Amino acid sequence: MLKVLAAAALATTLMTSLASAAEKKVNLAYVEWSDAVVATNLLAETLKKEGYAVTLTPLPAAAMWQAVATGEADAMVAAWLPATHAAYYAKLKDKVDLVGPNVSGAKIGWAVPTYVDLTSVEDLKTKGAEVGKKVIGIDPGAGLMQASEKAIKDYGLTNINLVDGSDATMTAALKDAIDRKQPIVVTTWTPHWMFGRWDLKYLADPKGSFGGEETVNTVARKGLDKDMPEVYKVLKNFKLSLDDEQKMMLQNEEKGANPAANAKAWVAANPDKVAAWTK
Incomplete structure (x- = not known):
């Protein structure tokens, strides 16, 4: 009887550990645009410092939106609204959570x-x-x-x-x-x-074909706020200035540059800004 109880206790512990490990995994989708590479790597590095295992999945724009809508990806930080990605958002708005802007003045x-x-x-x-x-x-x-x-x-x-x-x-x-x-x-x-x-x-656009000023937004899968509230809180707080992002984009274009390494260095050099994301 004791052996049976011990085995059951061990099984429960293993299941709890596996569930805990699963909860610490985050998949971020992105498009390989230079701005999205910067923002996604900065967010990934921040989450890693919070103890999460982060996977980055590069996709075309439509597939990026679809991945978040189906839950294959937990989030992305490259949604241009209200105009540029209007068609994607109109199609999938009931299947995603529009968390809010992470860059303004786009x-x-x-x-x-x-x-x-x-x-x-x-x-x-x-x-x-x-x-x-x-x-x-x-x-x-x-x-x-x-x-x-x-x-x-x-x-x-x-x-x-x-x-x-x-x-x-x-x-x-x-x-x-x-x-x-x-x-x-x-x-x-x-x-x-x-x-x-x-x-x-x-070039001036007097007819307004390209729309006006936009924001780049964070979008999460439905339910992320419930089953990963700490991650969702970071997503909600994640904001970048145009100046910070463009400087990092330029760094990433230097010969031999590593975007992940640059993001790690930026996070280490800007603890106050990162603290605002993780508070």
């Missing part, structure tokens, strides 16, 4: 090097040939690309081709054009490290 649009003789999106209607009749874009599932397609329609830019790519291919094309002092138009957003490295300007 915006999207098209940009050119300051030496390019363009000031507005509508200039491309008559000067499209000067930039090869194309705008260099990022991944096709991004809200920025949907807004870019809307801009082409709104401004009647039938002469312009929107080129799919990624954050990396877009910035590589920009660097190449600037090195050769060639004109180029790229899709872009703030915060982004490119504004810290090169002299760029947004």
